[in-house]
Amino acid sequence: MKIMKLNSFGENMYDLIKKLYPICRSITGDGVRDTLKIISTDVPIKVKEVPSGTEVFDWVVPKEWNIKNAYIENSKGEKIVDFKNNNLHVVNYSVPVRKTVSLKELKEHLFSLPDHPDWVPYRTTYYDKNWGFCLSHSQLLNLKDEQYTVVIDSSLEKGSLSYGELLIKGTLTEEVLISTHTCHPSMCNDNLSGIAVATYLAKYLNQTENRYSYRFLFIPGTIGSIIWLALNEKKAKNIKHGLVLTGVGDSGSITYKRTRRGNAEIDRVTEYVLKNSEDNYSVIDFYPFGYDERQYCSPGFNLPVGTFMRSPHGKYPEYHTSADNLKFIRPEKLDDSLQKIKSVINILEENKTFVNLNPKCEPQLGKRGIYGAMNAVGEEKAKLQMAILWVLNLSDGSNSLLDIAEKSNCGFDLIKDAITILLKNSLLKEI
Amino acid sequence: MKIMKLNSFGENMYDLIKKLYPICRSITGDGVRDTLKIISTDVPIKVKEVPSGTEVFDWVVPKEWNIKNAYIENSKGEKIVDFKNNNLHVVNYSVPVRKTVSLKELKEHLFSLPDHPDWVPYRTTYYDKNWGFCLSHSQLLNLKDEQYTVVIDSSLEKGSLSYGELLIKGTLTEEVLISTHTCHPSMCNDNLSGIAVATYLAKYLNQTENRYSYRFLFIPGTIGSIIWLALNEKKAKNIKHGLVLTGVGDSGSITYKRTRRGNAEIDRVTEYVLKNSEDNYSVIDFYPFGYDERQYCSPGFNLPVGTFMRSPHGKYPEYHTSADNLKFIRPEKLDDSLQKIKSVINILEENKTFVNLNPKCEPQLGKRGIYGAMNAVGEEKAKLQMAILWVLNLSDGSNSLLDIAEKSNCGFDLIKDAITILLKNSLLKEI
């Protein structure tokens, strides 16, 4: 199985991430719009706006949140914590606040990481009206017992939630869904890496002839997939395979989390690609936590959507902290993720089922010039001949190309070559 | 999974066994009636009498056997073997005899255990008209070549076979069967332990509100279950789960013998309880030998009835000998057996199937106050939240509470708690 080693796009993806890194994103607001605008310079995504208050299943699209500034000033008038230095300093979705508070009151709104005293944590308060600041634990320990001025110059008002969508039409109306979340502020692996790999995958598929249609969703986590599913219930039925991309730029090996079905074609194909790469990898079963696979795989949809990541969320200390920065991800890992996903898609595209048109006994391959005595034709050709025999024997309508590759141990590419030859000789027909 | 540690009833069960130990039981006769009478002081069993000669499938209820006395006297007039010392001395169901015999003739009617020269074996001759004595091998070796008077003052006459039955009605007509045999004379593990544990289980279930109905059978082995099945063929269809109890007081660990089906709910539940206890245990497949499971699991019934025991019958040297006495069983082991069976029943009672009423995407748990950010709610609550997510995700109608507990690895009790919360929030419905 060829892991497609085309040009590396690692540096390009890394550059895109550098551009997106400073922006303060959230589940709504201008940060998301700015992000989608940058993505659209690479691929022609459509930006959708869903008004606050729209009901989507059990949920309601929240008010739009925007922020201009936020800081904590000590009694000397020094800004000791400043949103402009790092947008993780403000708890995402904090309501506006401007007041003077004692250290005691302030502390009720402060979050830090005692185990990593130099890192700033990432916190949100989407559905609880509240405010807060995140800071390093060393900063927190240095706070004196004095009065502090806290300012959060944010707005939480009726507006809309923005997401990006791109449908690349193929021969089939059946779709492959690629979904990645856009709601995280300045963190690179979670999830600028997902955004960058999805963007470059879309760029690639936009240039090739595809059998499947490909739908890309750049959406805020949870509420975004709920919105899309609620507004597109019928279209969701076209999704035959899908991947949620997240955390695909760190140094860890690939982790594939299976769909809820556990043995969907996307599960088998992804595992085949990983098994046949020379790299370490893990495959884990579905569990109802994580990112948007939670919604795609809810029992009312149960879509065959797996999750493609490197180190799993929550399993590395830098996760959801300021340490998930530009140093934490690597161009070659972004590229490796992209290449492997391309290989998965390559197999999905080719994984058709054929039927042997001469099923009673073997056809006489010799008279067609595609068979010679095994000990006379050389090792390479002998392998191809075995692949031809396997394809003929297993093409009874119940085995896809991947099934044959797995049962014969011949390798997907060799089986594909055998099929090409047999099609040319009218011995096979796609069903 | 909680092993229910209620009050210990070990001593009470041991006391009951002490009361029952001296009685000479058999498959019919007054010994059984006396036994059932003592049991009825604890639980309101009904005593049924089935007349000798009644045809039950391929069998006929035998004549009733009663015994007053039995001994062997040597030429000096000394009683060298006396039924009054130990009722195992007489072969159970021996026909009446009173005669003088030579040592040679006597020996044809004597049974001993050369490997355990101080123990008296237990022998029966239910369906062969014969007589005999059991004695220790050292006694046997000491017999001189003289004339002996043998007396068995027994009767074998038309009468009836007695068994005890108790139906504790629950909400459902579906039943759980608890069956234990009452035909063994003075032996404690086999089967006064089964009788005592069944009695105290019945006492417990008689006081609780139950979903299932519970049928207790105190019956002679083999013929008893054949009688019940023959006379209650229709009712047998209500049996959804069942356990045969035998040998549940010795020091060995629990052995569970699966039903003939091999994967019945009672099998899965019992294995779940044993796996989640901290004790050793064995689970073995069904085989057509043992106690009344042979009849319940005959192919014409194939009831989901497993066998709950400690050391399996025939696998410990004391089995079916005088060494299976009051010292061989222990109150705390009786209690451990009872507790584990209660845990099994507890799960059977709770193992319902629910359906997620909001199956499309996750419901918004936050607005119902039953969800907070995982890293903010504390470990205990985070586990409960995961259990809630598992229940929502798997409640598609195909998974019972036990299925969810096993697939999620969350533990039965936590899943139960999650279900309680979701029911309260109208997010779930029992089906």
Next chain:
Amino acid sequence: MKIMKLNSFGENMYDLIKKLYPICRSITGDGVRDTLKIISTDVPIKVKEVPSGTEVFDWVVPKEWNIKNAYIENSKGEKIVDFKNNNLHVVNYSVPVRKTVSLKELKEHLFSLPDHPDWVPYRTTYYDKNWGFCLSHSQLLNLKDEQYTVVIDSSLEKGSLSYGELLIKGTLTEEVLISTHTCHPSMCNDNLSGIAVATYLAKYLNQTENRYSYRFLFIPGTIGSIIWLALNEKKAKNIKHGLVLTGVGDSGSITYKRTRRGNAEIDRVTEYVLKNSEDNYSVIDFYPFGYDERQYCSPGFNLPVGTFMRSPHGKYPEYHTSADNLKFIRPEKLDDSLQKIKSVINILEENKTFVNLNPKCEPQLGKRGIYGAMNAVGEEKAKLQMAILWVLNLSDGSNSLLDIAEKSNCGFDLIKDAITILLKNSLLKEI
């Protein structure tokens, strides 16, 4: 399970092979006819002739090939390679040739084995009009740069293809197919061993009363099975079990190659026999290469035909060389192959399904004199009683005799004994 140790026929089979060894066989021609004639002195096979040019599925029966002589003469007139010494020297199906050639031109038609310099390889050119000689590599190296006269006195003309067929009718029209190839010239393991074992198996089955009908095919490889299947499509549907026999005389242990179905009755029975013998063996999955199983197991037929061999073809150096001679095979190995195949057939014959006529509870075996207390009847009888209980319990119509033997671990023969007893007591019925 008894491996049937009847009289050994090892020496008889070896003698038959010695008679057949010198004959130059091919896929057509008088060598095959001579071979079939010798076989018919042992078993009444019918010799079928299929005219050249007959269309059989995608194939056409080739012209008939016969050969009288073939040699290479050096410039001194010495025959340095002579067909009369070893018929492997001529490439099988070589067209007639008579000319003088340079060493260079000659070499384009010579085949040798550099790794085994003293052995002569076996080569064919059935469907390519060509000619050639096979010789030892040491001979090849000694050839001087001079002119050589090559003579192949062969004919390739319209005629017919010959094969042998024998149908031994049993009670059932369902058939067991035994197929072996007859096209190889002077090589013993491949495939005079297959021919000899098939012959002696036919001889045996011709003398016994059989439930199944047995069809023996002595056919040229590939084209032979294609012909038979093309001309007997309807009859092929009667084949319920089958074995291709090849390479059954060498010192290696048995290799069984499963049918394409993988779990056919013949697969289970053969594996049972091998597992219960005390010898090493291998079982391998079907793959679409080898001998006539390729055709029987083509997807349009998918017959339950496995392949019974010792060392697998292509896996021993002597394969398809002059070293596969009379020293390479051993009478006791031929006999071992025959005995094991007889055991397979013995189980196929006996592997019926019975139904318990008294399925509700156990029948009272004691009153029929076929049951006593387990500890009183002796070990041998206790085992038989357990087998009886297993048969009664599992005979619900879904378990064959082999199923019961496997599930109970009782052994096929003991289960058979139990069935005999139960049939005699009218407790069982064949279905």
